[in-house]
Amino acid sequence: MLFSSLTFVWFFLPALALIYYLMPGRKLKNAILLIASLIFYTWGEPRYVVLVLLSILVNYVFGLVIAGLDRGPGVKASDEKGPGEMKQDRKRLGRKKLALAVCVIANICLLGYFKYFNFFLELVYTIAGKDGFTPRNIPLPIGISFYTFQAISYIADIYRGVKPVQKNMFRLALYISLFPQILSGPIVRYNELEPQITGRRESISMHAYGIKRFVCGLAKKMIFANMFGQVVDRIWELPLEQLGTAMVWFTVILYSFQIYYDFSGYSDMAIGLGRMFGFTYQENFNFPYLSASISEFWRRWHISLSTWFKQYLYIPLGGNRKGLNRTCVNLFVVFLATGLWHGASMNFICWGIYYGIFIVAERLWIGTLLDKNPYKVLNHVYALVVVAFGWLLFRVQNLHQAKVMVTAMLVPKAGLWNLRIFMDNRIIFLLILAVCFCGPVQQLFPGLKKRLFDEERMGVLDVAVMAFLLLLCTMLMVSSTYQAFIYFRF
Secondary structure, eight states: OOOTHHHHHIIIHHHHHHHHHHHHHHHHHHHHHHHHHHHHHHHOOOOHHHHHHHHHHHHHHHHHHHHHHHOSOOOOOOGGGOOOHHHHHHHHHHHHHHHHHHHHHHHHHHHHHHHHHHHHHHHHHHHTTTOOOOOOOOOOOHHHHHHHHHHHHHHHHHHHHHSSOOOOHHHHHHHOOOOOHHHHHOOOOHHHHHHHHHOOOOHHHHHHHHHHHHHHHHHIIIIHHHHHHHHHHHHTTGGGGGGOOHHHHHHHHHHHHHHHHHHHHHHHHHHHHHTTTTOOOOOOOGEEEEEEEESHHHHHSHHHHHHHIIIIITTTTTTSSSSEEEEHHHHHHHHHHHHHHHHHSSSHHHHHHHHHHHHHHHIIIIIIHHHHHHHHHHHHHHHHHHHHHHHHHHHHHHHSHHHHHHHHHSSOOSSSSSSTTOOOHHHHHHHHHHHHTTTHHHHHHHHHHHHHOOOOOOOOOHHHHHHHHHHHHHHHHHHHOOOOGGGGGG
8 A cells, every 4th residue: 555545545544543533542542553554564465464573573572582681680880790790791791692683683584585585696696607597586575674674773772771672562563563654664763763652642733734744745756756757767668778868867867856756755754644643753854955965965865764874883883983994994884785775786786885985985085175165066066966876876777777878978979869758848847846846945945944844833825735735646646557656665
């Protein structure tokens, strides 16, 4: 079930909201949300709900094990403990680390089998020089990358003592499977959501704001992402060697806006749905195309993923505490992992390496040049060009496609296709709007941005705009079959 489907917008969501608000007490409300979340996930892939339940069970058990290993004979200063007590502490810490490692490996193995098994098996065949590789038919369960990372967040927070262990398995199930973010994020860390499971409070203003954010996200998806996506897919079906320089640049630019409005639209919808039911999620986008460097871009793009990697990979590796060289290595490892997280293919690995190189280069010397550059607009141009080539790597199916299209972008050629076939007046108009609303308008008119994110204000104008956008989106949902979110692949 998609957020941008008639079934969800006009049947599932209204029915759930009605039942939810009629339920007395937090326990019953949480029970309704858990049931609805499992129905939501089961709707599209019934058999894979077992994986979600397995993830919940495994992390629940290991959470209890890790918490149990924390219970020692008493709390004393280290200099007050005898040799026997200190030895017991070391053993207990070793067991605790082992339990954490086993649980994390179990989560990664679950993700790895469905997402990476064929890729690594093919890689082994290639390295060994063997032919005859036949990939197994292993469909990728939607949302597995997201709820697996949330599960790891839970077990890591328990290990570090950030939050106490969750003894109520149903509350843990609600955290991992909560329907707004289970399919495509944002990735919600356990220490952020745990207090809200039992301690949140709903209000009319929160519900109204949630509807506003949901409708804005739906409009991003239906009006911009879907329209651009249809054109991009048509061009991508053409023989790539026949595409000229202008056509390739047009396609990459169009895809850059498609993926931004697609994913930020989904995030807005998820945040809005969360607010409808009293949850506050971390913002996932902060107008990334306004960035003046690649480091800034990644502070603004998919913020929840960047934050997750920072908390659970970059800092444990040592962060920036062990000198410049080690910092650069840690940054490169993080972006390599980021690329691998997005997909099991060489183009995603190269995409991660590509950004890792620029992030490290900015830390070493490019960042200094950007700071000293008196013409700040050139910094923005640099960031946008680097990001455009990055999206090309992200979109291609293999490295041969990447080579052909990069060559076309850098070496001018005419091509066999007229750009006007695809760049009609409707697309030009939508492109102008897309450029305006991806940051420049909000930057020039701060009051507009404040109004969009204001939870307390809902005037007649807001209601009228939301009603118009919802009607327009409904018409587009009825007339179009192009619905899928890009990040459902991950």
